[in-house]
Amino acid sequence: MNKAPSLGEEPSPVSLPTLGLRNPWYPSITASTSPRSSKDLEDTQSEILDTNSSTTITGDPGQHRMVVAIDYGTTFSGIAYAIHDNSRPELSNIRPVKDWGDDMSNEVKIPSVISYSPSTYKGEQQFGASLSPDAVAMVNTKLELEAQNTRLDELDLIIQVLEGTKDLNFEHVKRAQGYPGYTWKAPEDIVTDYLTKLFEHFEKAMVYLTEIKNNVPVDIMVTVPVNWSYKAKNSTFRAIRNAGFNENAFPHLEGYYLITEPDAAALYTARYIKQEEADSLKKGECFVLCDAGGGTVDVVSYKVKQVEPSLELEKMTMPTGAKCGSSFINGNFRKWLHCVLGEDRYHALDGRGDGERISAHATEGGKMRFVMRQFESHKRGFNGASPKMSIDLPDPLHKLNIDGIIEEGDLTITNDDMRSFFDDCINDLIELIQGQITQVENKNNRIKSILLNGGFSESMFLQEELAFSLRMRKIRLRRAEISWSAVCQGAVLYGMEIAKRKNHSQMIPCPRSYGLKTNSTFSKRMHDTRDIYRDPFTNKTMARSQFDWFILKDDLLLAEEGREIEKPLIWNFQENARKVCTVLLFEYLDDDIPDRYQTALEEVNQVGMLTTDLSHIEVEEFERCKNEITGLIYYRVECTCKFIILGTLMKCELWWNDRLMHEIMLENIDKSKEHVLF
Numbered sequence: 001m002n003k004a005p006s007l008g009e010e011p012s013p014v015s016l017p018t019l020g021l022r023n024p025w026y027p028s029i030t031a032s033t034s035p036r037s038s039k040d041l042e043d044t045q046s047e048i049l050d051t052n053s054s055t056t057i058t059g060d061p062g063q064h065r066m067v068v069a070i071d072y073g074t075t076f077s078g079i080a081y082a083i084h085d086n087s088r089p090e091l092s093n094i095r096p097v098k099d100w101g102d103d104m105s106n107e108v109k110i111p112s113v114i115s116y117s118p119s120t121y122k123g124e125q126q127f128g129a130s131l132s133p134d135a136v137a138m139v140n141t142k143l144e145l146e147a148q149n150t151r152l153d154e155l156d157l158i159i160q161v162l163e164g165t166k167d168l169n170f171e172h173v174k175r176a177q178g179y180p181g182y183t184w185k186a187p188e189d190i191v192t193d194y195l196t197k198l199f200e201h202f203e204k205a206m207v208y209l210t211e212i213k214n215n216v217p218v219d220i221m222v223t224v225p226v227n228w229s230y231k232a233k234n235s236t237f238r239a240i241r242n243a244g245f246n247e248n249a250f251p252h253l254e255g256y257y258l259i260t261e262p263d264a265a266a267l268y269t270a271r272y273i274k275q276e277e278a279d280s281l282k283k284g285e286c287f288v289l290c291d292a293g294g295g296t297v298d299v300v301s302y303k304v305k306q307v308e309p310s311l312e313l314e315k316m317t318m319p320t321g322a323k324c325g326s327s328f329i330n331g332n333f334r335k336w337l338h339c340v341l342g343e344d345r346y347h348a349l350d351g352r353g354d355g356e357r358i359s360a361h362a363t364e365g366g367k368m369r370f371v372m373r374q375f376e377s378h379k380r381g382f383n384g385a386s387p388k389m390s391i392d393l394p395d396p397l398h399k400l401n402i403d404g405i406i407e408e409g410d411l412t413i414t415n416d417d418m419r420s421f422f423d424d425c426i427n428d429l430i431e432l433i434q435g436q437i438t439q440v441e442n443k444n445n446r447i448k449s450i451l452l453n454g455g456f457s458e459s460m461f462l463q464e465e466l467a468f469s470l471r472m473r474k475i476r477l478r479r480a481e482i483s484w485s486a487v488c489q490g491a492v493l494y495g496m497e498i499a500k501r502k503n504h505s506q507m508i509p510c511p512r513s514y515g516l517k518t519n520s521t522f523s524k525r526m527h528d529t530r531d532i533y534r535d536p537f538t539n540k541t542m543a544r545s546q547f548d549w550f551i552l553k554d555d556l557l558l559a560e561e562g563r564e565i566e567k568p569l570i571w572n573f574q575e576n577a578r579k580v581c582t583v584l585l586f587e588y589l590d591d592d593i594p595d596r597y598q599t600a601l602e603e604v605n606q607v608g609m610l611t612t613d614l615s616h617i618e619v620e621e622f623e624r625c626k627n628e629i630t631g632l633i634y635y636r637v638e639c640t641c642k643f644i645i646l647g648t649l650m651k652c653e654l655w656w657n658d659r660l661m662h663e664i665m666l667e668n669i670d671k672s673k674e675h676v677l678f
Contacts, residue, residue, distance in 0.1 A: 013516075013518050013519070013569035013570065013571055013581065013582075013583060013639070014518060014519045014520070014521075014535075014542070014569065014570045014571070014572075063085065063086065063216075063217070064083055064084065064085050064212070064216050065083070065084060065085075065086065065216055065217045065218070065219065066081060066082070066083050066212065066213060066216050066217070066218045066219070066250075067081060067082050067083075067084070067218075067219050067220075067221060067492050067495035067496055067498075068080075068081045068202075068218065068219070068220050068221070068245070068250075068492075068495075069081070069220075069221040069222075069223065069264075069488050069489070069491035069492040069495065070195070070198075070220065070221070070222055070223070070240055070245065070488075070491075071109075071223045071261075071264075071487050071488035071491065072112065072142060072191065072194075072195065072223075072236060072239075072240075073109070073112055073142065073293055073294055073295070073455075073487075074112060074140055074142045074143055074293060074294040074295025074296065074325060074327055075111065075112055075139075075140070075293070075294025075295065075325075075326065075327055075455060076109040076110065076111055076112055076293075076294065076455055076484075077109060077110060077111075077112045077194075077198065078096060078097065078108050078109035078110070078485055078488040079096070079097045079198055079202050079488065080094055080095060080096040080097065080108075080485070080488045080489050080491070080492045081094075081095055081097075081202075081206070081492060082094045082095060082492050082495075082496055083209070083212060083216070084496050086499060088310065089493055089496035089497060091268075091271060091272060091275060091489070091493070093496075094489045094492045094493065096108040096485055096488060096489060097198075097201060097202055097205045098205075099201065099204070099205055100128055100130075100201050101125055101130065101201060102123075102125065102130060103124065103125070103129055103130035104125075104128055104129050104130055105129065108484065108485040108488070109455075109484060109485060109488070110128035110129060111128050111129055112139075112140075112141070112142060112194065112294075113127060113128060113129075113131065113137045113138065113139055113194075113364075114126065114127040114137065114138050114141075114190065114193055114194040114197070115127065115131055115132070115135035115136060115137045115138065116136070116138075117132060117134065117135040117136050118132075119132050119135075120132045120133070125197070127194060127197045128197075131366075131369070132366075133366045134365070134366040135365075135366060136363050136364070136365050137363065137364045137365075137369065138190050138194075138362070138363060139362050139363065139364045140294075140295065140327055140362045141187050141190050141191055141194070141362070142191070142295055143295050143323070143327075143362075144187035144362070145187050145188065145191065145231070145232040145235045145236060146228075146229055146231065146232045187235065188235040188238060188239055189239075191235065191236070191239040192238075192239040192242045192243050195239055195240060195243035195244075195245075196242075196243040196244060198243070199243045199244035199245060199249075200244075203244075203249070213249075213250065214250075214251055214252075215251075215252065216252060217252045217253075217254045218250040218252055218253045218254060219254055219255055219256075219257060219495045219498060220240070220245055220250075220253065220255070220256045220257070221256075221257050221259055221264075221491040221492065221494060221495045222236065222237065222240060222256060222257070222258055222259070222491075222507065223259055223260070223261050223264055223487050223488070223491050224236060224258060224259075224260060224261065225260065225261055225293075225295070225296040225298050225321050226260050226261070226262060226296070226298040226299075226300070226319040226320060226321035227319075227320075227321050228260075230556070230563055233258070233507075233556055233558075234555055234556040237256070237507055237509075237556040238554055238555070238556070240256075241509060241554060255506055255507075255508075256506065256507035256508075256509075257494075257495065257498065257504055257505060257506055257507065258505040258506075258507050258558070259490075259491050259494050259504075259505070260298065260300075260319055261291045261293070261296075261298050261487045262289050262290075262291040262298040262299060262300040262319055262321075262453075263300060263315075263319070263490075263494070264486070264487045264488075264490030264491040264493075264494055265289055265291045265451075265453040265454070265483075265486040265487045265490050266289035266300060266302055266313065266451070266490070267313070267490040267493050267494055268482070268486045268487075268489045268490030268493055269289065269451050269453060269480050269482075269483065269486050269490070270287075270302070270304075270311060270313060270451075271311055271493065272480055272482055272486075273451075273478075273480060274307065274311050281304050281307060281311070282304065282307070283304055283305070283306060283307055284303065284304060285303070285304045285448045285449075286301060286302065286303045286304075286316060286440050286445050286446060286447050286448060287301065287302060287304075287447060287448060287449045287450065287451055288300070288301045288433055288436045288437065288440075288447055288449075288450045288451070289301070289302065289451045289453065290429070290432070290433060290450060290451065290452050290453065290454075290457070291453045291454045291486075291487060292325060292326070292429060292452060292453065292454040292455070292456035292457045292462070293325045293326070293454040293455060293456060293487075294325045294326050294327045294454075294455055294456065295323060295325045295327055295328075296321050296322065296323055296324075296325050297321060297322055297324050297325055297425075297428070297429050297432060297454075297456065298319060298320070298321035299319065299320055299321065299432045299433055299435075299436050300315065300317060300318075300319035300320075300436070301315070301316040301317040301436045301437075301439065301440050301447065302314060302315055302316060303316050303445065316439070316440050316443060316445065317436055317439040317440060318439070320432055320435055320436065321432070322428050322429075322432060324424065324425040324428035324429055324432075325425070325454075325456055326379070326425070326455060326456040326459070328424070328425050329379060329421045329422055329425055330372060330375065330376075330379075332420070332421040332424070333375055333421050334350075334368075336417065336420070336421065337349075337371075337411075340402065340405055340406070340411075341397070341402075345397060345400070348367075348396055348397065349367050349368055349371065349393070349394070349397060350364075350365060350367070350368040367394045367395075370394050371391060371393065371394070374391045374392065375391060378391070378413065378418070379418075379421075379459065380458055380459060380460075381460065382418050382422075382459070382460065382461045383460040383461050383464055384415075384419075384461060384464050384465075385415075386415055386418070387415070388412055388413065388414055388415070389412070389413045389418065390410050390411060390412055390413070391410075391411040391413065392409060392410060392411075393406070393409040393410075393411055397409055418461075419461075422459075422461055422462070422465075425456075426461075426462060426465050426466075429462070429466070430465070430466060430469050433450060433466070434469075437473070437475075447473075447475055448475065448476065449475060449476040449477070449478055450466070450470065450475060450476070450477050450478065451478050451479070451480070452466075452477065452478065452479040452483060453479075453480070453483040453484075453486045453487070454483060454484070454486075454487070455484060457479050457483050458483075458484070463477065463479070503560070504560075505558060505559070505560050505561065506558070506559035506560065506647075507556055507557070507558065507559075508556075508557040508558075508559060508647060508648060509553075509554045509555070509556070509557070510551055510552070510553055510554060510555045510556075510557050511553065511589075511648075512553050512587045512588060512589050513549050513551065513552045513553045513587065513588045513593050514549065514550060514551045514585065514586070514587050514588075514607070514643075514650070515547045515548050515549035515550055515551075515585075515586055515588070515593075516547070516548045516550070516567065516569075516583055516584065516585060516586070516641065517545055517546070517547060517548075517584045517586065517597050518545075518546055518547075518548050518569065519535075519542050519543065519544055519545065519546065520542065520543045520546045520548075521540060521541070521542060521543070522540075522541040522542055522543045523543070526543075526595075527543035527546065527595075528543070528595075528596055530598070531543040531544045531545065531546070531596060531598065532544075535572070536632070537572040537625070537627060537632065537634045538572065538625075538627065539627060539629050539630075545596070545597035545598060546595060546596065546597065547586070547593070547594060547595055547596070547597060547600070547604075548567065549588075549593050550565050550567060550643060551565070551643075551645070552593065553588070553589075553590070553591055553593075554591075557645060557647055557648060558646075558647070559646075559647040560646075560647075561646070562644060562645065562646045563644075563645050563646075564642055564643065564644050564645075565642070565643040565645070566640055566641070566642050566643075567640065567641040567642075567643075568638065568639075568640050569581075569583065569638075569639050569640070569641060570636060570637065570638050570639075571636075571637045571639070572625070572634050572635070572636055572637070573622075573634060573635050573637065574632075574633075574634055574635070575619055575633065575634075575635060578613070578615045579613065579614040579615045579617070579622075579635075579637060580611065580612070580613045580614075580615070581611065581612050581614065581637060581639055581654070581656070581661075582609060582610070582611040583609065583610040583611070583641055583654060584606055584608075584609055585606065585607050585608040585609065585610070585652060585664075586604045586605065586606055586607065587604065587605050587607045588600075588603065588604050588605075589605075590603075607666060608652060608664045608666060609664075610641065610652055610653075610654040610662050610663075610664065611654070611662060612639075612654055612656065612661035612662050614637060614656065619635055621657065622635040622636060622637055623635065623636040623637075623638070624636075637656070638656075639654055639655060639656045639661075640654075640655045640656075641653070641654055641655075642655060649665070649666065650665075650666040651663060651664075651665050651666075652664050652665075652666065
């Protein structure tokens with residue numbers, strides 16, 4: 001590999017600014033990512049797959065392996081594991097972690113909650129269910145791993161900032177004494193901290209198996225919702241590794257594998273039903289698995305291919321999902337409560353919640369947590385015939401009276417009120433299931449049963465409404481006793497059978513960071529003043545030779561799923577000058593990525609170069625520009641760098657005017673073969 005060349009060998013491109021809001025949690029220079037939907041990506045993926053033979057997993061019946069599954073959920077999370085010898089997996093071999101320490105009730109899943117507030121003299125753990133009374137807890141952080149998908153989402157984030165800072169009112173800033181009521185950490189870092197606590201308890205649970213854990217091959221299974229974006233998958237993967245689930249804890253770690261939550265739940269639930277009710281699943285029968293969790297609801301349909309000697313399932317549909325889990329019912333209740341109490345009273349109850357948000361973080365203080373625990377109890381037990389329910393409001397609202405709704409701090413929730421909190425979530429869930437039924441019927445099959453899983457599936461009202469919607473189709477609605485932990489245990493089961501699975505999604509940590517050398521518009525916050533120069537064409541103040549890292553060390557690489565990153569770049573030329581556009585590609589091996597090329601000459605390696613000479617192109621095909629100060633006429637060339645990544649292979653392309661000008665292939669991200677196309 002070549003060392004980085006000295007400055008001035010080739011003119012550096014100017015990176016174009018990214019439109020829209022910059023994600024506040026990402027580094028100041030980021031690459032925009034998007035799926036490559038055209039046939040070109042299919043061709044590229046085929047080419048890459050031809051270059052790199054797929055990894056084969058062979059099972060040795062005499063060798064023991066360990067499988068660890070991590071189910072990080074919006075509202076509850078769990079870990080399960082098994083040690084097996086590659087013979088036929090048994091459900092009894094799967095062990096969910098149950099000992100989470102004091103005040104955790106030893107459940108198979110615990111709340112996905114963490115607090116950075118100090119504990120009291122009682123020594124609360126400040127995560128899960130062990131929180132001090134006044135702790136400010138970070139809740140629903142999993143949903144924050146997703147990027148804002150629309151401009152409306154971006155606008156909502158701006159509004160949250162302004163509301164949280166009281167429109168930047170100086171008196172509010174003084175009262176806050178310059179400190180927020182919660183952490184400034186990014187969502188990925190909060191998830192890392194939470195999973196670190198889970199990892200610590202997992203390690204304690206594994207003490208008696210330490211020698212085995214340190215000496216047998218280990219596979220780690222990671223569960224995610226359907227349609228989970230790359231950004232969310234990447235943040236989840238990085239958090240899991242940084243929390244401790246890595247080579248340091250598992251010396252013989254062989255791989256990470258991705259499985260969707262409904263697939264994991266279907267695998268375990270069907271196996272469990274077959275084991276407990278031998279005649280309940282018949283060959284050729286189709287069913288919908290509905291994994292109704294706290295944040296997302298995911299559905300997928302299967303056909304029973306065979307029952308004996310072992311159960312085999314065939315996936316019949318594409319999994320679908322939506323954000324309509326039970327946490328959104330809680331959100332609807334809080335909105336209703338806000339309207340009932342008014343701004344000032346609600347603020348007294350939830351002073352550090354929605355009204356105080358200075359970021360995308362969702363928080364919950366002690367008083368609101370007291371209210372929500374009562375609401376959760378009512379929510380789980382609610383059905384269509386339930387009478388009025390009441391919630392005790394804490395101080396300072398314990399003596400409040402509002403005619404017809406609150407009496408002496410006793411808040412009344414009617415049956416109609418509670419129905420209204422459920423309506424949107426249940427309607428969306430039913431629509432998802434109806435879509436699955438239609439997909440199966442379009443394949444000349446029919447659904448015989450719906451299998452409900454997840455925490456939301458415990459709702460009696462959900463079960464009633466879903467059964468009512470299915471009454472004319474004669475479809476049976478079922479919910480297994482183990483539905484709450486089916487995802488986590490199903491992921492372990494999937495890992496125990498990984499040797500015989502043809503299609504699996506392997507997750508690979510990127511071994512190093514990759515980036516470009518560009519010139520950027522100068523920012524006092526982002527750049528060193530030693531790099532300042534004035535662009536002779538545009539008169540803009542620029543920063544010379546900055547790194548723009550488009551993939552970071554330990555970022556997620558998916559062995560079977562391609563991803564494209566695009567970087568728009570510009571060059572400016574005078575009419576008679578040679579119009580050579582060159583992009584230098586670099587790698588960096590450590591974690592502390594440099595920003596300035598000038599100070600990293602001995603640290604980075606140049607791994608490739610994209611270049612094209614457009615001098616023979618008529619100048620009319622370029623954008624003609626004029627410097628308003630000097631009168632200089634120049635021509636603007638806009639190109640796009642595209643990076644198509646599949647596993648540890650990366651194809652780098654330089655495009656101009658929708659034409660591919662140059663490409664190189666980085667095989668295993670350390671060798672290159674290049675093809676000049678124009």
